[in-house]
Each structure stands twice: as structure tokens, then as C-alpha cells.
Amino acid sequence: MDAINWKLLKALEGNGRASFSELGKLVHLSAPAVAERVRKLEEKGVITGYSAQLNLEKVGIPITALVECQVYRTKERAFKNLVLELDEVIECYNVTGPYAFVLKVGVKSMSKLDELLECLIDLSDTNTMMIMSQPVDRTMPLNIAQKS
Amino acid sequence: MDAINWKLLKALEGNGRASFSELGKLVHLSAPAVAERVRKLEEKGVITGYSAQLNLEKVGIPITALVECQVYRTKERAFKNLVLELDEVIECYNVTGPYAFVLKVGVKSMSKLDELLECLIDLSDTNTMMIMSQPVDRTMPLNIAQKS
DNA sequence: AGTGAAAATATCTCTGG
DNA sequence: CCAGAGATATTTTCACT
Numbered sequence: 001m002d003a004i005n006w007k008l009l010k011a012l013e014g015n016g017r018a019s020f021s022e023l024g025k026l027v028h029l030s031a032p033a034v035a036e037r038v039r040k041l042e043e044k045g046v047i048t049g050y051s052a053q054l055n056l057e058k059v060g061i062p063i064t065a066l067v068e069c070q071v072y073r074t075k076e077r078a079f080k081n082l083v084l085e086l087d088e089v090i091e092c093y094n095v096t097g098p099y100a101f102v103l104k105v106g107v108k109s110m111s112k113l114d115e116l117l118e119c120l121i122d123l124s125d126t127n128t129m130m131i132m133s134q135p136v137d138r139t140m141p142l143n144i145a146q147k148s
Numbered sequence: 149m150d151a152i153n154w155k156l157l158k159a160l161e162g163n164g165r166a167s168f169s170e171l172g173k174l175v176h177l178s179a180p181a182v183a184e185r186v187r188k189l190e191e192k193g194v195i196t197g198y199s200a201q202l203n204l205e206k207v208g209i210p211i212t213a214l215v216e217c218q219v220y221r222t223k224e225r226a227f228k229n230l231v232l233e234l235d236e237v238i239e240c241y242n243v244t245g246p247y248a249f250v251l252k253v254g255v256k257s258m259s260k261l262d263e264l265l266e267c268l269i270d271l272s273d274t275n276t277m278m279i280m281s282q283p284v285d286r287t288m289p290l291n292i293a294q295k296s
Numbered sequence: 297a298g299t300g301a302a303a304a305t306a307t308c309t310c311t312g313g
Numbered sequence: 314c315c316a317g318a319g320a321t322a323t324t325t326t327c328a329c330t
Contacts, residue, residue, distance in 0.1 A: 009200070009202060009207070012199075012200035013199055013200050013202065014197075014199070015197070015198060015199075016164045016165060016197075016198035016199045016200045017164060017165060017198040019305085019306060019307085020306075020307070021305080021306060021307085029315075029316090030315070030316055030317075031306075031307070031308095032307085032308075032309085032315080032316075032317090033314075033315050033316075035307075035308080036314080036315085037314095044206065045203050045206055046202060046203055046206045046207060047200050047201065047202055047203075048201045048202065048203050049162075049163070049164075049200075049201045050163060050164035050165045050198065050199070050200050050201065051160075051161055051162070051163075051164045051198070051199060051201055051287055052157070052160035052161050052164045052195050052197075052198050053195070053196045053197045053198065053199055053287065054157060054161065054194060054195055054196065054287065054288050055193050055194055055195075055196050056288065058192065058193055058194045059157070059194060059288065059290070059293045060293040060294075061288075061289060061292065061293050065243075066241060066243060066250055080283060083283065083284060084283060084284065087289050087291040087292045088289055088292055089284050089286075089289070090284070090286050090287070090288070090289055091282065091284055091285055091286070092282065092283045092284035092285075093214060093277075093279050093281075093282055094279070094280045094281040094282070094283065095213075095214060095277035095278060095279055095280060096277055096278040096280065097275075097277045099277065102214055102277065103284075105289075106288075106289045106292065107292065108292065108293070108295075112292075127245075129241075129243035129244055129245045129247065129250065130243060130244040131241050131242070131243055132242045132243060132244065133241075133242040134239065134240065134241055134242070135228060135231065135232060135240050135242065136231060136232065136237050136238070136239055136240035137239055137240075138237075138238050138239070139199055139201065139202065139238070140202050140204065140207065140209075140238070140254075141209060141235050141236055141237070141238055141253075141254045142207070143235040144209065144235045144236055144254065144255065144256065144260075145207045145208040145209050145256070146208075147256075167322085167323060167324085168323075168324070169322080169323060169324085177298075177299095178298070178299055178300075179323075179324070179325090180298080180299080180300090180324085180325075180326085181297075181298050181299075183324070183325075184297080184298085185297090
């Protein structure tokens with residue numbers, strides 16, 4: 001992980017479709033050299049994939065929320081399985097503290113959110129926070145990672 | 149937003165570097181036709197960008213946490229400005245309820261987390277949940293979006 | 297909006313330093 | 314580990330439907 005690889009990661013984080021020759025100009029290397037570096041970063045699992053970023057609202061999902069779930073002791077496995085099946089769940093965190101799980105969910109309407117929460121209520125006590133805005137959405141705090 | 153565009157969005161969500169000719173085969177269209185559709189999706193803001201997905205651990209950020217912040221009434225603006233400056237903040241949600249903000253943060257060590265929380269404590273009461281695993285990480289619940 | 301073909305770029309492979 | 318050259322594939326532009 002030299003300075004060039006950091007530059008490549010930052011560039012690919014900002015534009016996942018950047019061509020190898022573009023990247024090459026950025027780091028003053030030839031396209032094949034960049035391709036080789038990127039291939040190795042993928043192999044090592046540093047880069048796990050590439051994805052288009054989509055606007056949730058424009059794609060018909062105007063409502064997002066964070067749902068804290070205090071899962072009943074005996075229902076942990078069932079809860080995990082349920083969450084994996086629900087398409088509405090965008091992110092799921094298994095965390096320390098009384099709320100063992102925090103979900104980020106996206107729905108088309110409040111009634112759909114209601115349905116979703118009913119689904120969860122059998123296995124956990126939930127606390128829902130509606131997301132009003134998201135001032136920060138990085139995929140990676142790269143400035144931190146790179147420091148020493 | 150016809151069926152073909154949904155297919156393109158799903159494909160690009162799964163592989164943001166897919167070529168137009170690959171996508172063309174998938175939806176039975178020529179490469180230029182696909183390029184035109186994708187260009188329009190970008191113009192309309194449905195696709196907001198492309199990004200490489202990176203493995204936080206392998207990039208030197210082994211610790212992630214959710215931090216709920218009950219911001220002091222008079223400090224909301226200052227808090228927002230602070231959060232925008234902190235590289236450790238990966239995501240920031242402005243939500244309903246007593247915890248006005250929920251942050252997802254990534255750090256290199258627990259001592260760095262401590263430093264970060266000290267930073268926030270002047271402007272808010274915080275509650276920190278360490279992330280132990282993340283069983284789901286989609287960018288988009290597309291199966292939901294598409295339905296009727 | 298989409299196709300098909302030609303021109304311009306980009307990528308891939310391989311040889312060599 | 315990288316540069317350069319040639320072969321291959323992809324993107325882009327354009328005339329036409």
C-alpha cells in the first residue's frame with residue numbers, strides 16, 4: 001500500500017468507472033501498470049466491487065428510517081434470518097448494547113413501514129427514527145486510513 | 149422507467165463497471181442504445197455516480213461504530229459544521245426523536261474513537277454502539293422500488 | 297428511441313528492461 | 314514492477330429507420 005495505491009483507491013471511490021488510462025495520468029503510470037495494481041487490490045480483497053450509486057427518492061423510495069431492535073433472547077437466530085429475507089432492509093448492523101441490531105430500511109410509503117415493523121415486533125422491541133436528511137454519505141474515511 | 153431501465157439499474161448496482169455491450173446483451177439492445185439510456189438516467193439524477201466498494205478492515209479501519217447524538221438545542225448548527233469536517237464520519241443521519249443525529253464512524257483504534265467522542269461531547273450527549281458485524285449492506289432495495 | 301457501421305479510445309497480452 | 318507495441322474489444326458518433 002504505497003502512495004500510488006492510495007491515490008488509486010481514492011480515485012476509484014470517487015469515480016468507479018474511471019478508465020485505466022485516466023487513472024494512469026493521475027498517478028503518472030501507464031495504463032497496464034495501473035490495471036495490474038487495481039487487479040491486485042481486487043484480488044487482495046481491498047476493493048470488493050464496484051457499484052452505481054442511485055437516488056433512493058427518484059427510484060421510488062421516498063422514506064428511509066433507522067430501526068433499533070431489542071431482540072428477545074431466544075429469537076436472535078430467527079431475527080437474523082428474517083432480516084436477511086426482507087428486501088426493505090438496506091443495512092443491518094449487529095451492535096453492542098441493549099439494541100442488538102440497528103437496521104436502515106427504505107420503503108415506498110408509511111403504510112409499508114407499518115407492515116415492516118409489524119413483521120419485526122414478534123421478535124423484538126423496536127424504536128424507529130425517521131431519516132430527514134443525510135448530510136454525509138462517504139463509503140470510506142480514506143483520509144484517516146492513510147495516516148501513518 | 150420501463151422494465152429495461154430497471155434491469156440496467158440492477159445490473160449497474162451489482163457491477164458498476166459493466167460495459168455497455170455487456171449490458172446490451174442482458175437487455176437485448178445495442179451498445180449505443182444502452183449508453184443513451186444510462187446517460188439519461190445519469191442526467192435525471194437517478195444514477196448519482198459510481199464508486200468502488202472498499203473493505204474497511206483491509207484498508208486500516210478495523211473499528212466502526214454507530215454514535216447517537218442528542219445535540220444541545222443551541223448547538224445544532226455548530227454540530228452540523230463539526231460533523232462535516234470530521235473525516236471519521238462515514239455516514240450522518242438527521243433523524244426524528246430525541247437523538248437528532250446518528251453517525252456511523254470508522255477509526256483506526258479505540259483511542260482514536262475516544263478522541264472523536266471527546267470532540268462531540270461539547271455539543272451533544274452521545275451514546276455509542278460498536279458495530280460487531282454487518283449482515284446486510286445493500287445500496288438499494290430495488291426489488292421494492294420496482295413493485296407497482 | 298433504436299440499429300448498424302465506421303472512427304476514436306481503451307483494454308489486454310506479451311516482450312523486454 | 315513498469316513501459317511500449319500490437320491485437321482485440323469497447324465506446325462514440327452519425328446516417329438512417
